[in-house]
Amino acid sequence: MAYAEKVFKVKNGVKTKQFTWRCKYKAPAGHKPAWLTESGFPTKKVAEDWGAEQEAAIRAGTWIDPAKLSTPFGKWVEIWKTSVHKRPRTQSSRAYLLEKLLLPEWEYKPLAEVNNVFNVQSWATRVSKPLGPHDPGTVAQARSLLSTILSAAEDAQYIPVNRLFGRRILTGADHVDEGEEEVWAQxxxxxxxxxxxxxxxxxxxxxxxxxxxxxxxxxxxxxxxxxxxxxxxxxxxxxxxxxxxxxxxxxSLHEDPVELDEEGLTAWHAAEDARLEMCRAKGWKANRRKTPRSRLEVYLGxxxxxxxxxxxxxxxxxxxxxxxxxxxxxxxxxxxxxxxxxxxxxxxxxxxxxxxxxxxxxxxxxxxxxxxxxxxxxxxxxxxxxxxxxxxxxxxxxxxxxxxxxxxxxxxxxxxxxxxxxxxxxxxxxxxxxxxxxxxxxxxxxxxxx
Known part of the structure; x- marks a missing residue:
């Protein structure tokens, strides 16, 4: 059964008379450690009530391990990637959104903080034009991908519920830029x-x-x-x-950007060396091109x-x-x-x-x-x-x-x-x-x- 204990504040290495309450509650069977703690409660009753709620959730099978809630978003993304297999085009699009929009903001933040509608709306407004560098449509795609990733976290019981699911998160640009209608012909x-x-x-x-x-x-x-x-x-x-x-x-003809692996990069550098050598042999001025991160794969599928x-x-x-x-x-x-x-x-x-x-x-x-x-x-x-x-x-x-x-x-x-x-x-x-x-x-x- 959950119980509470005092935690005295320490100032300059000396314990003071000020204290808060810490709750200890029994973890699910097989969990290590067997007892879990949560600090910072103002009264003993609040701490005990919170612990009782956790034990009730454990019995009901709805409890979420605090260690999972504090999992960094970037770490969860790596776990999530192993569970989904999409067409190369979809994979490359998702990789771009993660690299350019999602990971720079959320990579080291815990899932509990990412799974917050206000936080995500503030981020979306900040990075969308005219305030930010990204087109509102691209940000909308990133928001959608973020919701997909959080739904997977919900399924894996890393968060209790995906709070972004079914929510339309508006930014300032969304209200004034509805996008241009596609032009059709007579x-x-x-x-x-x-x-x-x-x-x-x-x-x-x-x-x-x-x-x-x-x-x-x-x-x-x-x-x-x-x-x-x-x-x-x-x-x-x-x-x-x-x-x-x-x-x-x-x-259908597919054009999929495929990330270059080590073998692909070696082949690219060899081709670039050959190009530069040919230019030098003909007396042409040529600079080494920037190493690409991907190549375009064109195929029928x-x-x-x-x-x-x-x-x-x-x-x-x-x-x-x-x-x-x-x-x-x-x-x-x-x-x-x-x-x-x-x-x-x-x-x-x-x-x-x-x-x-x-x-x-x-x-x-x-x-x-x-x-x-x-x-x-x-x-x-x-x-x-x-x-x-x-x-x-x-x-x-x-x-x-x-x-x-x-x-x-x-x-x-x-x-x-x-x-x-x-x-x-x-x-x-x-x-x-x-x-x-x-x-x-x-x-x-x-x-x-x-």
Whole structure:
């Protein structure tokens, strides 16, 4: 049974008459030491009541060892890392948030202090722009990761409950900066982007606006999964449609930063030495580059989730354009660079910016042919905006929700999603609506040119 004892204060090595109370209570069976103490109580009754609460929690199985509560956040993170296995992309994103935002603030602080809504809100406000260096969206991701880590600590009985779970922690920037809405396109915009971009890039933008594939699904698409024939029965008649298939095993291109291990660093330094030696041999001036912490691993793998492995119906006009492209395209993947290498998201985005945003004219001069100026078509449009475009169009065309979810690879989480199914009539309605949009876009574009 818990009991209390006096603890006299000591001043200059001499015990004074002032004292507080210390509680001693029996630890769970097998715990070392067998008795635990907690000091600093103002009265004997308060100390004994607190000890009785601890013993009651031990009997109920809800007691948290004070040693675990005082575990430094950084130490718990190392334990937590061994219990989770995520895709390399997720691991690298989490490593960045830990290194840049969470560990600098919380690494040596006990879990009990981290698990405090006021402390976390104060930190989030301090590090978010305009007061701090980080974008509010990045800080929001760090807050979410912090809550995930604390939930694991709760499961492992290092803390009694994750106090951040389900709490939206606002910072000053959150109230004034809601973020910009993703830019989506009208059919005539996609026509102009397609024409100005030209080639495989223009076809990629057009295809994504009408089909709504994720970037990795588009960039990693294989010829074998293009324009596969499917036959439906409508009113007793056979109707042929063509689909693009997102393969469940290799249907998406992944770009994952992977931390360099010792072997990788050795290989990088060897390559850098060879580069510097070549520059010296040619008489070029070259400085040693900064040692990278990671390398970008590009590979084909599964799409985002099991619902992302799907077939997306292709309207007839796009079937013709893709078929013409595939006939003359010599590479296995139809949406690569002209040399056959995969487009990286950042590289393609840089190519897209002047096409969508416009660019200044550069006059011709000696030694330079000049450059044509472009008026803006759709400023800030991105390939993510193309996916927004596809969904917006389907919503406006009243495409059934079951087909919208199936086309975009979304997870049907509610009871309606469990029971609804896609029919041939739904598919025909969507394809007819997309064809009508294509024709409307061509009319508007031709009128503007005339």
């Amino acid at each position: 059919p005539e915009d996609t026509q102009r982007l397609h024409q100005r971009f030209g080639g495989v890039q223009g076809l990629m933008v057009l295809t994504d606006c009408y089909l709504g594939l994720r970037w990795g699904e588009l960039a990693g698409l294989h010829k074998d999964n293009c324009l596969i024939k499917r036959i439906d029965k409508i009113d007793g008649k056979s109707v042929v449609r063509h689909v693009i298939r997102v393969d469940p095993k290799v249907g 599964p799409p985002k989730n099991k619902y992302s492995a799907r077939e997306v119906d292709v309207p007839e006009f796009l079937v013709r354009l893709l078929d013409q492209h595939l006939e003359r395209w010599e590479h296995d993947h139809p949406f690569t660079t002209p040399t056959g290498s995969f487009w990286l998201r950042g590289n393609f985005s840089r190519e897209l910016r002047p096409v969508a945003d416009g660019r200044d004219e550069i006059p011709r001069k000696r030694g330079y042919a000049g450059r044509e100026g472009w008026e803006p078509i759709l400023p800030k449009f991105t390939m993510r905006g193309a996916r927004h475009t596809a969904d917006t169009w389907m919503k406006e065309d009243r495409v059934d929700r079951a087909l919208r979810f199936a086309s975009l690879g979304w997870v049907p989480k509610d009871i309606e999603g469990t029971y609804e199914h896609v029919t041939p009539e739904m598919r025909r309605h969507r394809l007819d609506a997309l064809t009508a949009r294509w024709r409307r876009g061509r009319r508007v574009t031709l009128r503007s040119v005339a």
